[in-house]
Amino acid sequence: GFASCLGEMTPAWRHLLRALHLETSCPRIPKMRLSLSRAFWTSVTKLGLHTKPTMPPCDFTPERYQSLAYNRVLDINKQHLSPVLTAYFQEPLLLHQGHMEWLFDHEGNRYLDFFSGIVTISVGHCHPKVNAAAQKQLGRLWHTSPVFFNPPIHEYAEKLSALLPEPLKVIFLMNSGSEANDLAMLMARAHSNNTDIISFRGAYHGCSPYTLGLTNVGYYKTKIPIGSGYCCQAKDQYIEQFKDSLSTSVAKSIAGFFVEPIQGVNGVVQYPKGFLKEAFELVREQGGVCISDEVQTGFGRLGSHFWGFQTHDVLPDIVTLAKGIANGFPMAAVVTTPEIAKSLAKRLLYFNTFGGSPVACAIGSAVLEVIKEENLQENSQEVGTYMLLEFAKLRDEFEIIGDVRGKGLMIGVEMVKDKMSRQPLPPEEVNEIHEDCKHMGLLIGKGGIFFQTFRIAPSMCITKPEVDFAVEVFRSALIQHMERKAK
Secondary structure (H helix, E strand, O other): OHHHHHOOOOHHHHHHHHHHOOOOOOOOOOOOOOOOOHHHHHHHHHOOOOOOOOOOOOOOOOOOOOOOOHHHHHHHHHHHOOOOOOOOOOOOOOEEEEEEOEEEEOOOOEEEEOOHHHHOOOOOEOOHHHHHHHHHHHOOOOOOOOOOOOHHHHHHHHHHHOOOOOOOOEEEEEOOHHHHHHHHHHHHHHHHOOOOEEEEOOOOOOOOOOHHHOOOOHHHOOOOOOOOOEEEOOOOOOHHHHHHHHHHOOOOOOOEEEEOOOEOOOOOEOOOOOHHHHHHHHHHHOOOEEEEEOOOOOOOOOOOOOOHHHHHOOOOOEEEEOHHHHOOOOOEEEEEOHHHHHHHHHHOOOOOOOOOOHHHHHHHHHHHHHHHHOOHHHHHHHHHHHHHHHHHHHHHHOOOEEEEEEEOOEEEEEEEOOOOOOOEOOHHHHHHHHHHHHHOOEEOEEEOOOOOEEEEOOOOOOOHHHHHHHHHHHHHHHHHHHHHHHO
């Protein structure tokens, strides 16, 4: 029957039969390649193969947009906002409102947010409990500065420290991931009395003048003189190459080693099993401390563990947190050991005016409560594994998907010209697929050294039916791409 012989068919025939909902005794069909003729793709299109997938229901109605006209927004953006920032899409989205995993533009169009504000909306846009906590604190006390005590910062510190293993129990609060990594660099140098800090090729640790020295994703590098860091490449010989970098590229004694448990901006790049464990040992042998940048991987997003470093069976000396920590509200943290905290205190009176504000800490506490009460870490594991497998099916069907990788709700889909050469799909073609997804109501990110990898990182409240919709949209976008190529 249909189900039994579908596995013998080529991807193109599977698409065609899905579109037609055929029931057939299914005679054996010869193997074919995806490099099909223009006539085939034209006929497939006429049969409605990439009809816009139907969105899952949403019980939320956005407010009517009553702000600036779209063209006025474009003018203001061009005249007064940073020319460095370039919006996604040929016609940038003007987003008006959000509800859980959904976003709404100024015209009321609904989008499934599968990038969550660059891996930042952890529990859903405007989650009711988080909103209520923010509103309650806004009516009570906004700001004191760290020179005065306030209950929310102490309540949050107790909750966060309980989620980290010993001896990671001392918390410094600030407002962004770049600030957190700046402070972690200072801590490493203060504690070790050394200077050199290592990061990986493809690493992203921020865009401040200090952290740019650690960031090694090509399009984030700068021609401006900045603080130094050394990078090594986690590939080929892996640990042998890491040893070589330690022995030839840095001083005999180093200050520290920065690592993302999974590289996010670089396109969801993972390391070999056991690699980080041995790397940590080598760094400590040379006097350095190990810093885990959990800005994107923390708070249960990876599913199996609450923190990314736990997936590698390592214990860092310093952990940096941001993004999902407060569901999009500006907040970040550095967590370290009492010993390292004392080393910093001897060398620097660290102060951050807005760090640990009552509002931020109230929101942070609410986020931790929602993650626990709604079992969002478990949801990340279950739905994330399901999503990885569903996207992996597309990899097997389409020649231009070179790899599908990731863990939990942090997945990368790498686009290539073909599986044999593994050359990156040209940026203009990646952008076309990206645009097609948007037109069908799906928002995803882009990353990788050549911007060749789609980054998929929805809020942790995502459901399997929404994953099904996202996969069907992506499949339709790929088919449209194949049709364009066949013309």
